[in-house]
Amino acid sequence: MNILVVDDSAFMRKIVTDLLEKMPNIHVSNTARNGQQALKILCEQKQPDLVLLDVEMPILNGLETLKEIKRLYDIPVIMLSALSNKDVTIEALALGAADFVEKPTNIREIQEEWIREFYNKIKSIHMQKRRPNRKRVEKVEPAAPSIKERSLPSRVQAVVIGASTGGPKALLKVMQALPASLSIPIFIVQHMPKGFTSSFAQRMNDESAVTVKEAQDGMLVEKCVYLCPGDFHMTVKQGKIQLNQEMKIHGTRPAVDYLFESAAQLYRRELVAVLLTGMGKDGTEGMREIQRLGGYTIAQDKETSVVFGMPRQAILSGVVNEVLSLDEIAAKVKQIVR
Template sequence: MDILVADDSAFMRRVITNILAAQKDFRLAAVARNGKEAVSLASEQEFSLILLDVSMPVMDGLEALIKLKEQTSVPVIMLSGDDDRKTIMEALALGAVDFIKKPTSLMKVGKKWTENFCLRLKAVVSAEESNEEQLPLQQDLHNLEDPQPHNKFSAVVIGASTGGPGVLLKLIGQLPERIQLPIFIVQHMPKEFTPSFAARMNQETNADVVEAADEERILPKVYLCPGNYHMTVSNGKIKLDQRPKLHGTRPAVDYLFRSAAAVYGNQLTAVILTGMGKDGALGMKEVKKRGGYTIAQDEKTSVVFGMPRSAIEEDAVDEVLSLEMIGRRLRRIVG
């Protein structure tokens, strides 16, 4: 897979060059030192993936992303520092598929960071290059009638990882002006970015979107789990805790889904969206076991089909729907 790296930091270019050189599946095809160079290179060569720094001279990452999306469908992953939080949220809304927080020093570039970096690159490129074969359960429901689910629902839970922020912004933007029940969201995201992401989602809808707080009383709002915490629900309140990571992540979708299944039973809707790994699959299974309604995003509209696929393979999914259809379903359920 040929990769274009755009970053004005010589340190970061060296780090990425060394990592890619050690991976047989990656090839550093070109390097740009600013957004203008990246846009020019993308117009002249074909790449499998573009890594784009947020803060660069001449043309910054956000302006470059807009121009890149106009001329190519190549997936773009943003490279960000702590000061880029609001810009990253805007980049995800504009079509960046993911973002990776840059290390602050060479000491921070350890085995764990490197493995995560490579996994996320592979997940995005593999999804882009995957064939069009559909799983047996998957259905193309784009043009089918939108039936009303049979249950009277009391809550919605949503889980997402890679590619999730952009998808969630689209779904939240389709909510009715007033929602009648709570929506709980777990998005795999570092703690530094969840406040900005909650605020960005809140801009997309008239419904209230907040970063969840421990012991907060549950109301008809959209609650985003803060980074580095697990979120569950109990006795009409939100519970946050820092028990060990599950599936290598905190927050974990499974903890939310299982607790909500126990509280809401057959009045719960669970949605698993794009993301790598298997988080949420067993939680979806518990929701379905208790009579809840379960939806997985389809492969065509997922950035990475790992989490939806895992839920499908667990026989935990009632329907596999496009992003457009999920938005229509949610609008009817919560309105």
């Protein structure tokens, strides 16, 4: 896989390039010091499989460069972001960046976990892009006997949503479909680092009619949307939100399974769960518990997923009642919460 690295810092370009070149089957085909130079490379040379794009650069910044790349090419883009650029990063995800990587705070002591997550994001996004001709197969494959045919509950008390790679843009679409007043609460876990979730909650709140809040420990559950903060797990018990920093599962905190399993215990057959785009298998065990207790489960289809990892795992595990496109999911959630 060939990658174009775009960053105005020569030091950061060197660090990122060295890291990438050590990863299996990855090669840095070129580097650029700003967006203008990156667009010139894309125009004049063989296109890479993926672009790593710094958020803040002179001459042509990351957002403007991203807009041009999305307009002209079908190349996935991962943003390189610092916490200080969190609002711009959320904007980039809304504009179509596949994901972002938070730059390590200490370049000289990069953790193995950070490198592993970086590699997994690149690999997952690339694999999804490589297999356009398998859409029909993947769509049909989950229709196994293990899928439980069940109708939507006549009474729903809550909706839980889990997402990872590609989730921010998908969640924005779902939120924009919702009315200003909800009949029930919605709880969301989006895999995202600490600090970025507050900006993302604000973005969803600003761009939709519905009220979206970043969850806080001890909050009384009301009829609005709650986003789990980064670096915490979120559970729901006795009408209150509880946050904790228990061990990561599936290498992530927050984890979808924590939310899904606790909500299953509380709402039982009056719960609907939605699993959106994302890499890995987080959410499958939570959906298993929701189904066991009589709830209803929905997964996003391959065609509209940025990475068909989490939904696919749940579908193949037989814990999904319905597979829908993103537009269909937005319409279904709207129908449920009105």
